[in-house]
Every structure is written in C-alpha cells, then in structure tokens.
Amino acid sequence: MKKQFLVLVEDRPDDIDLTLRALKKNNIANEIVVLRDGVEALDYFFATGKHDGRNLDEQPAVVLLDIKLPKVDGMEVLKRLRANEQTKLIPVVILTSSKEERDVINGYQLGCNSYVRKPVTFEQFSEAVRTLGLYWLLLNEPIP
Amino acid sequence: MKKQTNKAGQDNIGLQALKESEARFRTIVLWSPDAIIVTDAEGKIEYMNPAAEGVFNRKVESFIGKDFGLPLVDGESTEIDIFRPGKDPGVGDMHVVETEWLDKKAHLITIRDITERKKAEEQLKAIMALDLQRKTELLEISNKELEAFSYSVSHDLRAPLRSIDGFSKAIMEDYSDKLDEQGRNYLCRVCTACQQMAQLVEDMLMLSQINRSEMRRKQVDLSALAKSIADEFMQNEPQRKAEFVIAPSITANGDGQLLNIMLHNLLENAWKFTGKHPSARIEFGITKKEEKTVYFVADDGAGFDMKYADKLFGAFQRLHNVEEFEGTGIGLAIVKRIVSRHGGKVWAQGETEKGTAFYFTLN
Amino acid sequence: MPVKYVLKLYVTGETSRSLSALKNLKKILSEDYKGAYSLKVVDVLKHPKLAEDDKILATPTLIKILPPPLARIIGDLNDREKVLLGLDLVVIGGALNK
Numbered sequence: 313m314k315k316q317f318l319v320l321v322e323d324r325p326d327d328i329d330l331t332l333r334a335l336k337k338n339n340i341a342n343e344i345v346v347l348r349d350g351v352e353a354l355d356y357f358f359a360t361g362k363h364d365g366r367n368l369d370e371q372p373a374v375v376l377l378d379i380k381l382p383k384v385d386g387m388e389v390l391k392r393l394r395a396n397e398q399t400k401l402i403p404v405v406i407l408t409s410s411k412e413e414r415d416v417i418n419g420y421q422l423g424c425n426s427y428v429r430k431p432v433t434f435e436q437f438s439e440a441v442r443t444l445g446l447y448w449l450l451l452n453e454p455i456p
Numbered sequence: 457m458k459k460q461t462n463k464a465g466q467d468n469i470g471l472q473a474l475k476e477s478e479a480r481f482r483t484i485v486l487w488s489p490d491a492i493i494v495t496d497a498e499g500k501i502e503y504m505n506p507a508a509e510g511v512f513n514r515k516v517e518s519f520i521g522k523d524f525g526l527p528l529v530d531g532e533s534t535e536i537d538i539f540r541p542g543k544d545p546g547v548g549d550m551h552v553v554e555t556e557w558l559d560k561k562a563h564l565i566t567i568r569d570i571t572e573r574k575k576a577e578e579q580l581k582a583i584m585a586l587d588l589q590r591k592t593e594l595l596e597i598s599n600k601e602l603e604a605f606s607y608s609v610s611h612d613l614r615a616p617l618r619s620i621d622g623f624s625k626a627i628m629e630d631y632s633d634k635l636d637e638q639g640r641n642y643l644c645r646v647c648t649a650c651q652q653m654a655q656l657v658e659d660m661l662m663l664s665q666i667n668r669s670e671m672r673r674k675q676v677d678l679s680a681l682a683k684s685i686a687d688e689f690m691q692n693e694p695q696r697k698a699e700f701v702i703a704p705s706i707t708a709n710g711d712g713q714l715l716n717i718m719l720h721n722l723l724e725n726a727w728k729f730t731g732k733h734p735s736a737r738i739e740f741g742i743t744k745k746e747e748k749t750v751y752f753v754a755d756d757g758a759g760f761d762m763k764y765a766d767k768l769f770g771a772f773q774r775l776h777n778v779e780e781f782e783g784t785g786i787g788l789a790i791v792k793r794i795v796s797r798h799g800g801k802v803w804a805q806g807e808t809e810k811g812t813a814f815y816f817t818l819n
Numbered sequence: 820m821p822v823k824y825v826l827k828l829y830v831t832g833e834t835s836r837s838l839s840a841l842k843n844l845k846k847i848l849s850e851d852y853k854g855a856y857s858l859k860v861v862d863v864l865k866h867p868k869l870a871e872d873d874k875i876l877a878t879p880t881l882i883k884i885l886p887p888p889l890a891r892i893i894g895d896l897n898d899r900e901k902v903l904l905g906l907d908l909v910v911i912g913g914a915l916n917k
Contacts, residue, residue, distance in 0.1 A: 499893070512876055525894075526890070528905065529895055535836055536879070537837065537863075537877060539831065539863050539875050545831045567877075
C-alpha cells in the first residue's frame, strides 16, 4: 500500500508549525509536504519549475490549502487543480481566517470542499476530513 | 368789518397751512427712493412717483392710464421680478395697501428695488453651499479612510493573535510538567488575555462590517426573531429562571440580517444583566411616541445609573467591570450603528438594580 | 357652449417667483377650472418686445384675454381665492364646481 501523505500549502511559519504539531500529535499521516506559496504549489502539482520531474502518480490523500498566499493565491491554485484531469479529484480542505472569507469562497462554487477556520486544531481537522469522507485518515496507525 | 377781515385772514392762514402740508407730503413722495404707484380698484395707473422711473427704467408718462394689474400680495408684501427693457431684470419687494384716492377705492403700491440685496444673498448662499459640500466630501473621505484602516488593522491582528494563542496552548499542553504553579498561572493569563484580544478584534471587525454591508430592506417579523433568540438563550442556559414577554406580530421595514443582530445584542444584554437575579423578566414590545412607532426591550435586572446614560452606546465603553459582567462593550455600539443605518434613534432608561429599558425607532 | 379661457402668463426666466407662479397657476387650472383653457407662457427675457407691447412692468403678470373683460393680475398667485376673483373665474354656468 502506497504511503499516504498530506500537502499543506501555507505561507506563515507560525501557522505551519502549529498545524504540523496538531496533526503530528494525533498521528495523522506519515508525511506532510509543506508548500509555501501559490507558485510552489502549482509547480508541485504539475511537476514544473522547482518540482520539475516529480512523479505525478504520487498525489496526496488530502490538501490543506490556505487561501491567502503570496505570488499566486489559493483560489487560483484550487481552480487549476479542479481544471486538470489528474488533480481534480484530490480532496481539498480550505483554510480560512474568517466566516466572511468563507462566504466569499462559497461564492466561487469550486466543487465540494471542506473548510477549516484557522488555527488548525486536531478537532477542526477531524471534522473537515470526516466531511470529505476520509475517515481512514483518522485511524491512529502507529508510525513505523 | 373786523369779522370779514378775520374770515379772510383765517382763510389765508388755512390756505397757507394747506400749502405747507401739501409741500411736506409732496417732498416725501417725490423724494422717496422707493417706487410709489397708485392704481384704481381695477389696477389702472393713476399716479406714479419719480422713483418709479428709476426702478422700471421707463418714463412715468408712458404709464399713466395704463393697466398695472390687480396687485396680489401674500401677507404683507411679495417679491416680484422687475421688467426693465434695456437693463437686466431686477427684483422688487411689492407692498400693497387698499386705500382711497379722490373718494374712490384705490391701491397704494410701494415697490422697493432689492436687486442688489438679492444678488448678495444668492452669492452668500452659493458660497455657503460650496463650503458645506466641500466639508461633507472631506468628512466622507476621512470616514472611509478611517473605516478602511480600522478594518485592515483588525484583520491583520488576527494572524499574530493566532500565533500567541496557539503557542501558549502548545506550551501548556507539552511543557506544563516543566513549569511550576506560578509558571502555569502566568501562561494561563497570557492565554486569557489573548482570548480577550481576539474577541475585541472580532468585535471591531463586526462593527466595521455593519458599516460596510449593503442594506436590503424588506418587511421583517421582529416578534419571530425575538422569540427564536429567546429560545436560543433558554436552551443554552436551561437552569435560569427567566420569562420572556414578546408582543406578537411586531414588524418593521429594514434589513433582516442587521435587525437580527441588533435584537440579539439587546436581548443578550438583558439576559446578561439579569443573570445575577434569581428570576428575570425580559420584555419586547412597541409603544407610540408622538405618532412614531417606538420599539423597546426592557428587563428587571442590574440596571444602570442614568448619569452615565450617554456612555452606554460608545464602542468599548463599559459601566461594569469584567468580573461583574463579562463582555467588551461593543454590543450596544453595534445596536446604535444598526439603528442609525435605518435612520432611527436609540436611547435607554434605567435605574440601578431596578432594571433597564432600551427604546428605538427605525425611521 | 363651454366657455374657453385664454390666458397669458408673463414670467422672468426661471426665477423662484416665476416657477412658483407657474406652479400655482397650473394647480388652480387643473383643480378649480375643469373647462377648456389655453395658457401661453411668455418669458420676458426671451421675448422682451412682446412684454413691452403688453406694457408689462413686472412679473409674474397674468392676463386674461378671453372671455372679456380683459383682466390683469400682478404679483403672487399663491392665494387661490384672490386669483379666481381676479380672473372672474367664479362664473355662472361656467365650469367651476366648488
């Protein structure tokens, strides 16, 4: 069975560390790939630029995507993911900092996603992935 | 002989007196700067004084016997536009009195040339209007800038707050065994302060949003809103003995979302400040004040001292400290903003320990 | 046969007095006089010669040309009663229904 991993797209170091801590404490996934801006995210998912030559068969189980990113923002990344055959089925959890933001995103109607209000806590994460049907992510498998 | 002389003498004195009297009145009329016109009952001109020539820029002779018209005034006098060919039209103040001229009904018309005065008035009005417009524009710009600043600052404060709160909690969870009681206490207070700040930021953003959002007016059932808010409170704290008296079928024309927020804040206020009493009675109803519909939310709780009445609606102003009653003091400021946006007014009446009533209009 | 009123109102451009007179007159004609009328509005600024010919001294001046007798009112047309009286609009067998 392929190793399941997560992708976290977030620019603020504090938010990254707190999220990693929350997930790690609860044994969520083995590997979390951190991408720090919209360009890096697109490079990763489409194996271009910095991630040129990446094996595109390896896609994450779920993507945690911050909306406010430098260079290319989260909405744009999401649009591109949804527009591409290879990536459009990857579950995405959108990280927002307000209900207002969430309402704006809803307006984009970019397919069924889940939302988590920052800061990402374990509780929030569980809720979000349950909404996406990814229950198996919550099974506390011991890290080998 | 003596009698005759006396009569002739008396006649002479009489004639002289008459001549002098006539001369006096002639002087007044001839030298008056205002136009004086006498017309018969139908408006035909019997007499026009020399000043009229200046006022109308025409020779008097051309007008005797001609029709001036039946002069109509509203009250004491009326303004008219003076037609003077060869010159710009003037403005006159026409005063009319019904009198008698040679035993026949006549109109005595006085026209004062107020062209210059009118011009000066118009200029002054124009200057003042321009000044007012400029001041209003500046104020609007200033308000918008303040609003944008307040919004962006509140918004930007969220991220660092997240960090402080997140890492404080992380230390609490992961390193509390390495801290003594005091250390844990300090950390706890950092967390609490952080929460307070986060709440303040949310409040400011909420206040800001109230200002920025577009109003969508429609008929709103306020009784229904009040009932559902009351139910929510009772469900959250079922142990409280409280009675909600909500008058039925109270409606208003306004933005449903904003009115909901407003009612929520008012009822929450009442709920909170009756919290220390064994039982509470909170009422929502309407009354009339000088033909206007006035809504009210009243409670029999902690009340307040009327001498602080004008501080009630200030943002973040509180009349109790945080140990007595929690909160940031933004609730009533939000109520005031919403009421203002609807064009209404809000005011409060209260007495310490006797309860509070908030009254508001929505137009 | 219904009496047709022929009226001429002299005004001076768009001064407040001119606008007010026009408004008042129209109100009276539509509310009090239900019969036929023809109203000509003359701006003394645009047609000074006409005003001079009619020997206009000031505006607002309202002239009733028909039916005879000729009548002229000058000043404020705000007082409905006075205007009606001045124009002889209280007519027997006429169009006025008070």
